[in-house]
Amino acid sequence: MKIPVHIIILGQEGVGKSALAVRFLTRRFLSEFAETEEMAYERTVTLDDRQVSLRITDVSGKSLQTRAASRELLMEADAAVLVYSVTDQSSVTAARHALNCIRKHRPSVTTQVHGARKTQSTAATSEGPPLPVLLLGNKNDLDHVRTVTRYSDTTDWTSDFTMTSECSARDDADGVTSLFQQLIRKVLEIRDCSSKSGRKMSQASLGSPRQLRSTIKRRFSMFSRDRITTL
Numbered sequence: 001m002k003i004p005v006h007i008i009i010l011g012q013e014g015v016g017k018s019a020l021a022v023r024f025l026t027r028r029f030l031s032e033f034a035e036t037e038e039m040a041y042e043r044t045v046t047l048d049d050r051q052v053s054l055r056i057t058d059v060s061g062k063s064l065q066t067r068a069a070s071r072e073l074l075m076e077a078d079a080a081v082l083v084y085s086v087t088d089q090s091s092v093t094a095a096r097h098a099l100n101c102i103r104k105h106r107p108s109v110t111t112q113v114h115g116a117r118k119t120q121s122t123a124a125t126s127e128g129p130p131l132p133v134l135l136l137g138n139k140n141d142l143d144h145v146r147t148v149t150r151y152s153d154t155t156d157w158t159s160d161f162t163m164t165s166e167c168s169a170r171d172d173a174d175g176v177t178s179l180f181q182q183l184i185r186k187v188l189e190i191r192d193c194s195s196k197s198g199r200k201m202s203q204a205s206l207g208s209p210r211q212l213r214s215t216i217k218r219r220f221s222m223f224s225r226d227r228i229t230t231l
């Protein structure tokens, strides 16, 4: 059975959102993309022997703020990737705005710092299940024109993310693939946990096998009494 997973990619125009999505899905790097407000890619990928029916929606930061349906988009997402370019400081500010937008609609962001989970919440809330978020500094092949210092420009807010990393959609297909895979694994882990706790809840509401037997007996005896009176 295919497991549906929806990832949204957010960030300022030109940071490489389309390049990252296409790199992950096809392993190819396309240097030119049509400028779009929103673009969706769909593909089935195999991860750890599980078939994942993946949908990636690429949304520009501007579009997220102006889009009337942004709440709907964020509510239906299973994970988010916030992209900035290491060559453009203003894209870090745009990513911060996008995080605020996410927070507004999905307060239960799952965060993890240096391998140790800061807030671990796998239970679904009224705002939907926890949303894993990856903060990704793209274009690190352009180190000579970098304006965003590795880590130090983002350290004050990296605790807001499940994962933070840098990569190059142009030069590092394996790195991009590995980051997306880690994010999908996180989504599957959250799903597995919430379906396990859902099963436990429904078992708990039935009570112990003994309680269950006596409930059935009681109901059955009422049914027999009814039948006798109607005869």
Ligand SMILES: Nc1nc2c(ncn2[C@@H]2O[C@H](COP(=O)(O)OP(=O)(O)OP(=O)(O)O)[C@@H](O)[C@H]2O)c(=O)[nH]1
Binding pocket: 011, 012, 013, 014, 015, 016, 017, 018, 019, 020, 030, 031, 032, 033, 034, 035, 036, 058, 059, 060, 138, 139, 140, 141, 142, 167, 168, 169, 170, 171
């Ligand atoms: N050097 C370098 N260039 C990149 C990289 N990723 C993307 N680019 C280039 O950056 C430009 C913008 O890439 P896109 O993928 O279209 O960016 P986008 O964020 O989807 O842009 P919008 O659709 O306008 O929001 C293109 O010319 C890409 O070739 C990278 O890792 N390194």
